[in-house]
Amino acid sequence: MSSDCSSGNCSSGSCGGAPTELDAGEARMKRTISRIKHKIVVMSGKGGVGKSTVATNIAIGLSLAGKKVGLLDVDVHGPSVPRLLSMRDSKVHIEESFIEPVAWSKNLSVMSLGFLLPNSYQPVVWRGPVKMGFIKQLLSDVVWGDLDYMVVDCPPGTGDEPLSVMQLLGNDAQAVIVTTPQGVAIDDVRRSVTFVGDVGNQVLGIVENMSGVVCSQCGNVENIFGKGGGKKLAQEVGVRFLGDIPLDPEIVRSGDEGYAFLSVKQDSPTAQSIQKIIKPILMLDNDAAPSTKLRPVLPPHKGTIKVALPVTKGTLSPSMHLAEQYIIAVADAETKKIVSTETVDAPAYEPKAAASFLERLDAGYVLAKDVPEEACDALKEKHISLVKGITVNAPVAVVTDFIEGKLLAAG
Ligand SMILES: Nc1ncnc2c1ncn2[C@@H]1O[C@H](COP(=O)(O)OP(=O)(O)OP(=O)(O)O)[C@@H](O)[C@H]1O
Known part of the structure; x- marks a missing residue:
């Protein structure tokens, strides 16, 4: 049904009426998105599989490779990016018409609901449309500038947030799906792969996290949960297997203490596994990494x-x-x-x-x-x-x- 301009209900602007606030927001969002070259949405079918850890490390790895990166945490119920990056006390700069993301480094800007909450124990109770509105605002009002990559950390599952993110970012946003080796997690991934296809986007690849355990004494990796489920599943559903990351006590420490694992432990086998996962993501950028001749x-x-x-x-x-x-x-x-x-x-x-x-x-x-x-x-x-x-x-x-x-x- 078309709305009547004179009623003041028209929000499309297509009838030639004065542009509404909604139009202006949509236009701002489109402008913001058009300045992002590659959009990577990190998701998982199941909670606690290390999605935020993977998203954060991908964003850091890309920024260390010289790319301009925005890390957007859209987990409204449990935003963990501020903790993982030791930014819990950071506050965003909010002006009347724009919000500045928080700079983690010269190349990495971060935005999370965690920066806007008065404290970390305050629960957020929002219905779907409110979450959609909030995510929209993070894309329209945050001044990300020109980005080579935007990495989005979604909450687990295939609910409102991943759906909104995919719909708002457009069909060229690609998903990185994080799983663990256990069978039950693998079933959840299957659902995520189907979800991404159903919304018309592509899966960039699957990451198997907590794949084996790094011994804190000798540094060897033991495969206590088995290994290779993610790779097998990737082959079954015809998507790329990006690589695996072992369960490493150093990752837990980096998460708890809020230091960037990839920059501090860059020579460890775990960091090298993460770099292997980042390599094909870097390849998405046509200009290639500056160091790549x-x-x-x-x-x-x-x-x-x-x-x-x-x-x-x-x-x-x-x-x-x-x-x-x-x-x-x-x-x-x-x-x-x-x-x-x-x-x-x-x-x-x-x-x-x-x-x-x-x-x-x-x-x-x-x-x-x-x-x-x-x-x-x-x-x-x-x-x-x-x-x-x-x-x-x-x-x-x-x-x-x-x-x-x-x-x-x-x-
Ligand atoms: N490879 C790993 N080795 C050791 N610990 C890890 C690894 N990956 C993640 N963790 C730890 O597991 C916990 C959960 O990780 P994270 O918050 O990244 O998961 P998530 O999937 O984003 O969780 P949620 O579902 O709550 O959003 C964190 O304490 C993190 O430090």
Whole structure:
């Protein structure tokens, strides 16, 4: 039903009436979101699996790699980011029309309901629409500025907060799902993966936290709960396995004492596991990490070649496992001309199946931004040459650069 302007009820502005406060808020939110390059939503089906720990460490890792990062804690019932970052006493600067996030470092800004509550034991009792309004306000009124990444720490489950976050950030927000090795947690993850698909977003990958225990005496990892559930599940549901993090007493200490584990314990095996998880997230940023040099890729020098490029919505996929389609280009390596291109739908992702599919298409090369490790191995088994670390988006430009010897790749 359309509303009548004269009644003062119109909030759409589409009828030409004066813009309302609601319109202004929506416009501010759109502007804020348009200044964020990559949106990572960290979620889990179950509480206490270490989602805030993972979100915080991802945000710190990205900021230490030189990226501008915003960490947004939307857990209205138990905001833990201020505690994990030793920022419990921080207060946000609020002006009439904007809120300044709290700077944890030059590259990392943080916003949490925890900064706005009078004390940490005050319970928050809000219904869904109020939570949605609050999350909206964090996206419209907080002056995040230009961000390479926004990392959002959601409360557990598939309720109002993750739904609002996904709806507000848009379909390019990608989920990182945190699980633990136990079977019951794995079932919850399945629900989260389905939830993300249902709201029209993609899962960037799964992290298995508390995977084995680091012995405080010898530093060895013992697998008391078993291991590998997250990886198996990732394969089953066709999403990427980003890696595992052991149960490490140092992480508990860093959480309790509020120091940043990744910066203080950077050489520990646990920190290295976390860095491994962050690497593909860093790869999402086309400009690549400042420390990552681009190297020239050797061009093919003879014959007709067939090149496969994983694409999502017409541009090179952030990672092969996210491919919706493959562009198959046939090119002449001697005349350096593209002879033909066709687009084929990608089958549901599974590393070996993807390699077999490309083998059946007779592809000799895969050119991609990123490829999960298992798929790299599967392509190798099929003798399909792989070039990854590509930073260009347009698939045809990638093939042209490749045959002309102008292609550059990271790493
Ligand atoms: N890998 C790990 N090793 C040791 N302790 C960990 C690890 N990951 C998380 N923890 C600890 O487990 C507790 C819960 O972690 P965290 O708050 O990150 O979980 P959560 O999933 O965000 O919880 P909630 O459901 O309450 O939002 C914290 O005390 C944290 O320090």
